[in-house]
Amino acid sequence: MTDATHRPARNKIVVWDLPTRVFHWLLVSCFVLAWLTSEDNRFLHVHVFAGYLMLGLLVFRLAWGFAGPRYARFGDFVHGWDNVRDYLRSLLQGRPQPFVGHNPAGGWAIIGMLLMGFVVTLSGIVVLGMEEGHGPLRGWMSPASAGVFRELHETGAGLFLALVGLHLLGVVVGALAHRENLVLAMITGRKWVEDIDTGVRHHSLLGAALLGLASMAAADYFAGYWLHGEEQAYQPFEGRPLPQSDTWNTECGDCHLAYHPTLLPARSWNKLLEQQHDHFGEDLDLDPDTLAELRAFANRYAAESGIDEPAYKINRSIPRDQTPLRITDTPYWRHKHEDIDAAVWRNPKVAGKSDCAACHLDAEQGTFEDSDMRLP
Amino acid sequence: MTDILRMLALCLLLGPMLAQAAALDDLLQQYAAEAQRPFSAEAGKRMWTQTHPSPKGGPDRSCSLCHGEDLSRVGKHARTGKKIDPLAPSVNPERLTDAKHMRKWLKRNCKWVLGRECTAQEKGDFLSYIRSQ
Numbered sequence: 001m002t003d004a005t006h007r008p009a010r011n012k013i014v015v016w017d018l019p020t021r022v023f024h025w026l027l028v029s030c031f032v033l034a035w036l037t038s039e040d041n042r043f044l045h046v047h048v049f050a051g052y053l054m055l056g057l058l059v060f061r062l063a064w065g066f067a068g069p070r071y072a073r074f075g076d077f078v079h080g081w082d083n084v085r086d087y088l089r090s091l092l093q094g095r096p097q098p099f100v101g102h103n104p105a106g107g108w109a110i111i112g113m114l115l116m117g118f119v120v121t122l123s124g125i126v127v128l129g130m131e132e133g134h135g136p137l138r139g140w141m142s143p144a145s146a147g148v149f150r151e152l153h154e155t156g157a158g159l160f161l162a163l164v165g166l167h168l169l170g171v172v173v174g175a176l177a178h179r180e181n182l183v184l185a186m187i188t189g190r191k192w193v194e195d196i197d198t199g200v201r202h203h204s205l206l207g208a209a210l211l212g213l214a215s216m217a218a219a220d221y222f223a224g225y226w227l228h229g230e231e232q233a234y235q236p237f238e239g240r241p242l243p244q245s246d247t248w249n250t251e252c253g254d255c256h257l258a259y260h261p262t263l264l265p266a267r268s269w270n271k272l273l274e275q276q277h278d279h280f281g282e283d284l285d286l287d288p289d290t291l292a293e294l295r296a297f298a299n300r301y302a303a304e305s306g307i308d309e310p311a312y313k314i315n316r317s318i319p320r321d322q323t324p325l326r327i328t329d330t331p332y333w334r335h336k337h338e339d340i341d342a343a344v345w346r347n348p349k350v351a352g353k354s355d356c357a358a359c360h361l362d363a364e365q366g367t368f369e370d371s372d373m374r375l376p
Numbered sequence: 377m378t379d380i381l382r383m384l385a386l387c388l389l390l391g392p393m394l395a396q397a398a399a400l401d402d403l404l405q406q407y408a409a410e411a412q413r414p415f416s417a418e419a420g421k422r423m424w425t426q427t428h429p430s431p432k433g434g435p436d437r438s439c440s441l442c443h444g445e446d447l448s449r450v451g452k453h454a455r456t457g458k459k460i461d462p463l464a465p466s467v468n469p470e471r472l473t474d475a476k477h478m479r480k481w482l483k484r485n486c487k488w489v490l491g492r493e494c495t496a497q498e499k500g501d502f503l504s505y506i507r508s509q
Contacts, residue, residue: 254481256456281432282455283487285480351457 014200015100016189018207020072023061024186026214027117030054031164038157041370045236048128048135049221053214055121058114060210069200071101078111079104096177100193103174109167116160123153131309132370133240143312233374239367242308245297251290255282257357260366261301262311263327269298271323310368328353340375349376400472403479404503410496420505423498428490437489439502447509464509472507 016024034050037043065074079087084104090097097103102110129137130146171182185191189202228234242260252258261269273295276284286294301307303315310332317332324330328337337353344350350358357363362372404415425445427436435441435454442460443451448467451460465471472478482502486494494502 254458255453256458280455283484285484355457 011194012190012192013196013198014189014202015071015191015193015198016186017069017072017200017203018189019060019064019203019210020068021186021189022207022210023057023064026211027054027057027061030057031160035157035161042373044132044371045221048124049218051121051124053217054117055125056214056217058117058121061114069203070198071200074111077102077104077107079107084108091173091177094177098178098193100191100196100198103170106167106170106174109163109170112163113160113167116156116163119156120153120160123149123156127153132237133308134237138240142306143309144306233361235361235369235372237369237371239362239365239369239372240308242366243301245293247290247293248297251284251286251294256354257363259327259356261298262303262305262308262366263314264302264324264330265304265315265318266299266302267323268325269302270295272325273298275325308367326354344375347376399475400478400503400507403475404500407496407500407503411500412497415497415500415504417501417504417508420501420503423501424505431491439485439489441489442485447506463506465507466509472503478503 030050030053034047034054037047037050064072070076087097087099087104091105125135126137126149127146128135129139130141130149131143133139174180174182180191224234224236242262248261249258264272272279273286273291276286276291301311303311303318306312306315314327314330314332317335318324318330327333344359345353356368358376360368360373362369408415424439427438430437437454441454443463447464448462450462452458453460461470462468463471482499483493486492486498
């Protein structure tokens with residue numbers, strides 16, 4: 001306590017209660033995790049978890065902004081423009097006005113970040129529902145209209161990142177101008193300030209509950225990784241089950257994967273079935289009844305049906321006047337697989353382009369979830 | 377009472393097994409009507425690894441190309457790489473239990489390997505060999 005002798009009027013008092021600190025660092029983790037997993041589809045489920053947790057945290061923070069202790073309240077750090085201007089001016093003059101909680105400029109950065117947090121997570125749920133067919137909004141709208149929300153999601157994330165940059169800049173400037181270690185303060189909750197009674201309690205129980213709840217949610221969400229067996233690798237996303245046909249699975253599933261009808265348009269299936277006696281050099285030798293049944297199933301759930309993301313995107317990618325006989329010849333398939341390393345294709349575990357199951361855990365089900373893909 | 381239950385359980389267990397064996401026996405009987413000699417697992421075994429030139433210039437073809445020489449092991453489709461469950465009924469009890477399936481694949485595979493459909497004699501020999509594994 002040597003510092004106390006140098007600065008007799010100051011003391012280390014509690015400014016940030018525990019729930020606010022837990023919120024802050026969990027939000028930081030979610031933000032970083034979501035950014036790191038935003039590019040690679042294989043980690044989509046981690047990305048989605050970070051989003052859900054972030055939304056939960058934001059809702060908590062909203063409530064805490066009204067019900068929480070003094071410095072956690074919006075009323076404490078949301079200032080009018082005059083105050084912000086005065087503060088920034090004092091900062092430029094090198095004599096910044098002191099604030100125990102957030103300063104007026106920082107306050108607005110926080111409001112901006114909370115707002116962007118809501119924009120990004122909510123639009124994310126919409127995109128997840130439309131493009132991937134998951135989450136609470138699945139099946140509400142077709143993938144066709146997802147574009148706007150995807151834009152919103154990505155722009156919001158960019159703005160969020162910019163605000164985080166400003167916030168970090170503020171922390172650095174604050175550290176220099178006020179000679180405060182703001183990072184440490186957000187960890188311990190204490191700041192060296194004038195010895196006043198702020199009335200802030202730690203609310204340790206609520207803080208611990210928040211942390212516990214987040215951990216439980218994570219354990220529940222990722223439990224599959226510990227429970228999965230050798231034979232059946234864990235599939236983070238179980239796709240919405242596609243319609244199946246026993247006839248299709250037995251007649252088309254013995255030589256290779258029974259490719260689901262969603263993977264090619266109806267005209268392709270019809271041509272394939274017409275040419276059944278020369279099926280890539282094989283004679284399928286199907287009797288008329290079986291053939292009729294297969295044709296009906298294929299036409300009903302062909303790519304045009306758009307019942308899932310691959311169906312919609314494969315169909316959209318094929319020019320109207322073309323009838324590809326291979327899934328691996330469709331522009332969408334080619335585009336999605338063009339970046340795969342040549343070494344992967346040489347791996348003996350991959351029998352060829354059409355050996356979908358070598359890389360897609362859910363190839364049998366036909367759902368081709370982004371995150372159920374594992375390169376061997 | 378317990379005896380009756382035990383008998384019942386036995387019937388439930390054996391019933392399907394017998395029915396399955398019956399499917400194979402029926403099929404063999406049909407083939408036997410057209411065959412010249414009694415079926416021989418030995419002959420089936422010999423034909424199993426016999427190679428035939430491929431009409432398309434690929435590797436020589438044989439039954440073992442996809443199913444392997446050890447029928448108790450998992451096979452691999454020569455063109456698509458898909459794994460094929462073991463054919464040997466001793467490790468895969470579901471094998472040789474469905475006449476339609478057996479007919480279909482004997483026709484298809486014989487055409488693929490030999491370039492023609494197998495005779496009843498050959499089919500019987502193949503099935504006798506697979507059954508003994």
